Amino acid sequence: MTPRRRKFWGWGYEGEGLTAEELALIARLAAARLGLDELRAQNPPDISDIALRRPRVTPPAAIAAFSSAEPWDRAEHTLGKSFHDLVRGLRGEYANPPDLVAYPADENQLTAVLEWASDGRIAAIPFGGGSSVAGGIEPDVGDDYPGAVSVDMRRMGRVLEIDRASRAALIEAGALGPALEDQLRPHGLTLRHFPQSFEVSSLGGWIATRSGGHFATLHTHIDEFVEGLRVVTPRGVVETRRLPGDGAGVSADRFFIGSEGTLGVITRAWMRLQDRPRFRASASVAFASFEDAWRAAREIALSGLWPANCRLLDHDEALLSGSGDGSRSILIVTFESADHDPAPWMARAAEICRSHRGELPEAATSRSGDGAAGLWRSAFIRGGHLHDAYVRLGLVQDTFETAITWDRFPEFHEGVLEATRHAIEEQCGRGLVSCRFAYVYPDGPAPYYTVVAPGRAGAELRQWAAIKEAASDAVLRLGGTITHHHAVGRYHRRWYDRQRPDLFADALRAAKRALDPKGVMNPGVLVDP
Numbered sequence: 193m194t195p196r197r198r199k200f201w202g203w204g205y206e207g208e209g210l211t212a213e214e215l216a217l218i219a220r221l222a223a224a225r226l227g228l229d230e231l232r233a234q235n236p237p238d239i240s241d242i243a244l245r246r247p248r249v250t251p252p253a254a255i256a257a258f259s260s261a262e263p264w265d266r267a268e269h270t271l272g273k274s275f276h277d278l279v280r281g282l283r284g285e286y287a288n289p290p291d292l293v294a295y296p297a298d299e300n301q302l303t304a305v306l307e308w309a310s311d312g313r314i315a316a317i318p319f320g321g322g323s324s325v326a327g328g329i330e331p332d333v334g335d336d337y338p339g340a341v342s343v344d345m346r347r348m349g350r351v352l353e354i355d356r357a358s359r360a361a362l363i364e365a366g367a368l369g370p371a372l373e374d375q376l377r378p379h380g381l382t383l384r385h386f387p388q389s390f391e392v393s394s395l396g397g398w399i400a401t402r403s404g405g406h407f408a409t410l411h412t413h414i415d416e417f418v419e420g421l422r423v424v425t426p427r428g429v430v431e432t433r434r435l436p437g438d439g440a441g442v443s444a445d446r447f448f449i450g451s452e453g454t455l456g457v458i459t460r461a462w463m464r465l466q467d468r469p470r471f472r473a474s475a476s477v478a479f480a481s482f483e484d485a486w487r488a489a490r491e492i493a494l495s496g497l498w499p500a501n502c503r504l505l506d507h508d509e510a511l512l513s514g515s516g517d518g519s520r521s522i523l524i525v526t527f528e529s530a531d532h533d534p535a536p537w538m539a540r541a542a543e544i545c546r547s548h549r550g551e552l553p554e555a556a557t558s559r560s561g562d563g564a565a566g567l568w569r570s571a572f573i574r575g576g577h578l579h580d581a582y583v584r585l586g587l588v589q590d591t592f593e594t595a596i597t598w599d600r601f602p603e604f605h606e607g608v609l610e611a612t613r614h615a616i617e618e619q620c621g622r623g624l625v626s627c628r629f630a631y632v633y634p635d636g637p638a639p640y641y642t643v644v645a646p647g648r649a650g651a652e653l654r655q656w657a658a659i660k661e662a663a664s665d666a667v668l669r670l671g672g673t674i675t676h677h678h679a680v681g682r683y684h685r686r687w688y689d690r691q692r693p694d695l696f697a698d699a700l701r702a703a704k705r706a707l708d709p710k711g712v713m714n715p716g717v718l719v720d721p
């Protein structure tokens with residue numbers, strides 16, 4: 193059977209996506225919400241319309257045997273999935289294609305690629321699912337490099353070993369979300385790490401970007417599930433010891449978690465697993481005031497109840513996602529367990545919500561994700577396709593996410609909204625910026641903002657860049673992080689360089705030189721050699 197081919201532009205696989213009716217519906221809803229007459233969708237690009245620069249390097253036969261320089265493969269590995277990527281892709285602007293895409297099936301092949309890259313000073317870009325929204329996989333490496341190879345890990349995607357006693361598994365880094373879960377399901381186990389990009393993102397990509405997954409509290413990032421890992425660097429292999437906890441100095445695992453392909457290629461990891469949950473309790477609570485809603489979320493985060501989901505949608509976010517009518521903020525709280533009925537935890541969370549004027553009729557908690565929670569979930573799962581639709585409709589649509597401590601949140605939120613709204617108005621005349629909390633910690637939330645505004649044909653990227661700059665400047669100025677889970681990549685470098693202490697940058701550079709002396713691993717990301 194021929195494997196499904198991933199789209200070279202847009203989200204997911206060929207033949208999949210929104211239907212014409214769904215696209216028309218989104219166009220009508222977006223036009224109504226933005227007060228526009230009509231929105232027309234542009235067709236996705238065809239591969240025959242894409243002119244790629246000729247490959248500049250030729251690999252030795254041993255590497256060519258598992259590599260491709262076909263236009264589809266090169267186009268698919270040129271752009272990630274941010275607004276900036278999607279607009280350029282739709283316009284047929286593929287300025288930085290890799291010269292070659294290598295698909296190593298094992299560490300020997302991978303090592304051969306990295307040695308060839310190091311010897312020829314060819315940029316090597318690790319590639320998992322290519323779902324980066326931070327410019328992490330684009331071979332935009334400047335003229336210092338005679339060529340670039342995208343190192344796609346899809347052929348290393350197996351669950352190699354399961355340790356039932358410790359409830360952990362050794363998993364190859366190229367496993368995409370669904371294939372990874374398919375291999376764990378027969379054992380009654382799950383990694384339970386479900387970023388919105390789950391369908392087309394990989395374990396290696398999650399670890400390399402410190403992705404945020406299913407759990408809104410406690411185990412929010414993939415970091416918490418890594419028990420040990422193995423990385424192939426241009427200097428050789430680093431393998432850490434798998435341990436439930438470790439106090440032996442600076443953590444080698446943490447050193448590679450979040451390294452974004454700049455130090456080497458993560459090839460496999462021992463991951464802590466979960467039993468599949470059997471019990472669930474969920475509620476959607478409406479709040480007339482956003483302030484009441486976030487104060488309730490804060491109290492739940494401080495309570496030690498640790499809900500699996502504690503997602504707050506502000507009025508606009510509830511409206512945009514179809515979970516509400518825009519007159520209320522909605523807090524979705526869910527508890528799950530493989531071991532016990534979480535109803536008492538749910539009852540206590542409901543009590544907290546009511547004490548903050550949350551509207552939750554008696555017995556409104558449910559054991560499944562129906563109601564507003566269900567509506568929000570289906571919009572969430574279709575997120576990748578929705579982004580494509582917005583771009584095809586000529587809208588400026590972007591998301592940015594951060595984290596901030598509670599004491600500074602009110603001022604921070606107001607300042608970020610004001611700066612973003614001002615930029616939207618200046619650039620687009622009108623538009624919306626909405627907010628949700630994807631994660632909440634005892635000491636602060638991780639707010640996630642979505643911008644939707646009308647684009648001017650041909651000027652969408654300039655409009656987007658000005659809004660992104662205003663929002664990112666405000667986030668940094670007011671004390672937040674440039675990213676909570678979307679990674680630094682190339683797009684956030686400017687702000688990351690300001691956020692990161694200078695001496696730490698020196699230390700990171702020195703570490704990179706030790707592992708990657710020729711500076712070929714993902715140049716331009718995180719730190720310059």
Ligand SMILES: Cc1cc2nc3c(=O)[nH]c(=O)nc-3n(C[C@H](O)[C@H](O)[C@H](O)COP(=O)(O)OP(=O)(O)OC[C@H]3O[C@@H](n4cnc5c(N)ncnc54)[C@H](O)[C@@H]3O)c2cc1C
Pocket residue numbers: 272273274317318319320321322323324325328329345365366386387388389392393394395396397398399400401402403404405451452453454456457458459575576577579677678679681714717
């Ligand atoms: C619609 C949509 C929804 C999203 N939702 C979420 C979300 O809920 N949570 C979240 O955290 N992120 C989300 N993202 C962002 C993105 O999916 C994550 O950053 C994800 O972790 C990237 O995984 P990937 O396998 O696609 O990595 P890629 O995009 O292929 O690569 C990302 C970075 O990791 C490096 N890398 C990849 N594999 C390896 C490896 N094996 N070894 C070393 N480096 C490697 C790359 O070089 C690059 O720098 C979303 C993106 C989209 C488009």
